[in-house]
Amino acid sequence: MTLTIQCLNVDAHDPDRLAAFWQEALGWRRTYDTPDEVVLEPPAGSPQDGVAPDLLFYRVPDEKVGKNRLHLDLRPGDRDAEVARLESLGATRADVGQDPSVTWVVLADPEGNEFCVLRPYTAEELATL
Template structure:
């Protein structure tokens, strides 16, 4: 028996807006779009994807229990690009000495942009 990861579900007050933001941030394609569910993937036939589903309540101010990490070729350039798209810096208690930068998407979901891998 094989278990495959198909998608990560993200609660969103505005699934369309948040899904479009992540599609642009990641360079992914939209595979399903309506007012209550918006799904993006790396390519139409590639998994895993992100599915943004409508919820009534906004994200609570507590730290996410699950977040995404991204490792770009150039951390600082990618952070600048994501900030231009509407991300913002997030404080989750980091000391400031980390090799990563914590950002939040337009609905406040934290994610990390990692530095280059050593070795």
């Protein structure tokens, strides 16, 4: 099989604004920028560069409606610190019906796209990576 994922496309009412949130959240770089499309890629030379799919924010005329059918799961070193940082960037807590006992936090970006901040890996899990 020769297929690889090039990018994840994110519909955006304001691609520049939404990309700015994700650029700051992930520490990624803009590699393409027009009024209708913005592409983010991992930092040049990082372990994710050329491996992780790009994020393409593409202008659409309508606002987001309903729950995402696809979302990002982010693995932090410190979940609570990252949640606080992401909220300071404009993320908000989201309720998608998750049980209160889950180990992740559901947030929404400035346009309402849900994503999850998972618990950190345990030392045992890190040893197997």
